[in-house]
Amino acid sequence: MAGQSHIFIAAPVRTGAADALADLLETMNAGPGTADPANALLPFGSIPTIHVARFVILDDPSLPDRQQIAPQLPATEPLRLAFIADCDGTADQLLSTLVQLASPGLRRIFSYCSDFDAQADLLAWLHAHRIVSAASYTNWPGRTMTQVREEARLHAALRQTRLAHPDASPEQLRGILLTAAQSVALSPLPVPTFAEKVAQTGDFLLLPLYALLLSPFLIPALPFLILLLRWRETHDPVLAPVPSIARNKLLSSIEDQDVTNQYSAIGSLKPGLFRRWLTVTILWIINWAGRHLYKTGRLGRVNTIHFASWTFLDDKRRLFFGSNYDGSREAYNDDFINKVAFGLNVSFSNGLGYPQTNWLIFDGARHEQDFKRYLFHHQIPTQVWYKAMPGLTTYDFARNTRIRQGLKANLTGSALKAWIAEI
């Protein structure tokens, strides 16, 4: 089955080269922070399997926090350039395509990295700098760009037809719309093979299996772990500084160009093995849940995320979080706090300075002001962001799929009206 892959490539930037690199990346943009699909360095638009992609310089504004509240952590970390993409097919396929299509541009971009060798094999270099993200989330695993594009064309054609017949009855309109739909080519949707289904089930069973295998150790340790958690929760310092207006302007200047926004954030984990392994465990579960529980447009109750990922850096001392979400930043934050505060708390409360949680899932993000400030403190500008389908949200994609499904169904009465209402 044609699944989606997440790819994260990162390499340290040469000392003093970050500004020049940012200038180069800026040449890829058509608007503030928004990639030109046909830019000369990496023409994203020529790669039909890419859903979203970005170049981001991982310049961590929160590193000085360590001196303040976690002096046992190193004071500095490497400044990296990251290329992050979500695509149909495998990561290997995407890398090969990138090298085929845009070697000169990629070489130019990565030449700002300290360990880039102009003579070296680019594909091998990219592979060597790939970091497998600890967790990634896809709004609708299995929905390819082909499907998205074709269904968007279908919707556009049907909408035009519907608007041209304002007074038709639903039954009349149904025939007219079915005729109009015939002019839109729809590739058959891939059906998972038996082997893929078996593999999927096996993957699903991993969590119960691990839980079972680890339970002899975890259950006796649980009281101790809970005490440790409670002690940490009540003693870990919170760091949520008042946002700077200038930095907010910088971040917002590259937001809201489309109905969807990019989000990039970086920060340190709280020091110590406990937080480290708690994070590893939680992200493993999130990754598993994204593959098996949240596959049809909803991550918990949040319905607006196209893709999201959590990636460890620097021997798990730091975590990068990136997402592609619908709506504006403030609305996204609110939606998150109000719908999945518990999820934010489990996935981010191991971050240095996170607002105080209780029992891992309570409070935390519910400290709205501190939480928003914490997020802001860790958000970094994304220099180049590409989204294959501007103007369309996750709701649009899901609706277009429902409209397509309605072509085949035998619709009458209220079901027919509901189908037409969505067009």
Add this chain to the structure above:
Amino acid sequence: MAANDEAADIQALAHRGFSSLAGACYLLLRIGNPALAKPWLRTLDIASLAQARAKRLPQVCQIAFTAAGLRVLGAEVTPEAGFDPQFIDGIAGDANRSHRLGDEGANAPANWYWGVGEQEPHILLLLLAADTAIDGLAQATRSAAQAAGCTVISSNNSTTTTPIGREPFGFVDGVSQPDCDWAGTLTPGGARDRDYRNLLAMGELLLGYPNEYGFIGDYPRDHELGRNGSYLVYRQLAQDVTGFWQWLARQAGDGATALAERMVGRELDGAPLPGLKPAKIMGTTDSRNAFQFAQDPDGHVCPIGAHIRRVNPRSGDDPNGRHGFLRDLISTVGFSGTAMHDAVASVRFHRLLRRGRPYGPVISPQAAMQGARGAQETGLHFVCLNANLARQFEFVQGAWAASAKFAGLAAQQDPLLGNRLPLAAAQPTDAFVYADAAGCPRAIAGLPQFVTVRGGAYLFLPGLRGLARVLRDGGADGDGAAGAAE
């Protein structure tokens, strides 16, 4: 402490609309010389809530300041001092904000009558009086302001002919208002919040009180400058009454009123659309307000994109409501319900207390359909109060009213307020979708722009002690001998 106990420190507007005072003047001033302006401003009789509760006031003056105004008067207006960053930026301070608020195209701040550059106000004086007295009061206040070195930027009188409570398109307005916890008895949190309620924590309206999250948000705490204050949003909205009704008549003929009522989401007289079942809602006594949309999740009765459904979707924290611990838990982790029915939740964090009034000549729908036009512009002085501009006003205006993707819809902005500008990739925003009387789904594209923004400002409406602090000689921050002026 309950806000009721501090009524003497709170400007009356926070709990009174003064609909019995039919005359209103929105006086926007720029300060020329603070040393001259302050003594005059100190002489103004700013009505407190306690006064308004004690007796019927024949005239009322309320005062609010922009960030620029506070700075001129010597206050430190920074995020560190506790002021809202959006207030500091101003409503037109940033292209990204203007984009989110829909203030582009004809709505762009560059086209405003007032609000930017030399036309940015420092002070809003809201004067209210009887019809017959407002002109005199306005004239006297303008003269005094000028004598104190202030420049009058705009002196908008509200109409004296439209009955208060009806907006220029002809609909009864201001029906739905949140009620605030003046008695200090509400504790947000817990399963109850899964249901919609109309009673809000005091901190959603006034600074210095716990909000719906149960926390006191940042506010200017130095000398309690911000306590009992609020943020006031003032937008002057021109309404094309003739264009609105003529378009409706072309679209729907005899059904023009019915279509308009679906666009608004209420009947002309303010009643909910027939078919919405009455519901018991905490914090509501008005029968015109005792309904929810939960029984109409797909908008068969009230379109999802209708104006009142956008600006208050009446949803609790979970659209599945409250059904006991286990079912609530299943819903919380996202295993019940659908994305489509869970696009908008937790309205308790996004409510506004509105204090707007119409202006300009009254044009009845019938006359408008026949092409009647007023001699002057018609519109609304939109005024609302909230404690957190980003989470309340900007969220409602941006994510709900201006967004073409509200509640998972496509191509539809607020049918009244939308600027109809296309999105990225030329995605349209000018549609309206509804079900007709027979329940048939109908879609209209090509809605014109009916409402145009003419001006706007974010202002700080201080408590009376905070006001005294702002107006003392020597600045709000200092501790000098001038403090005796308090």
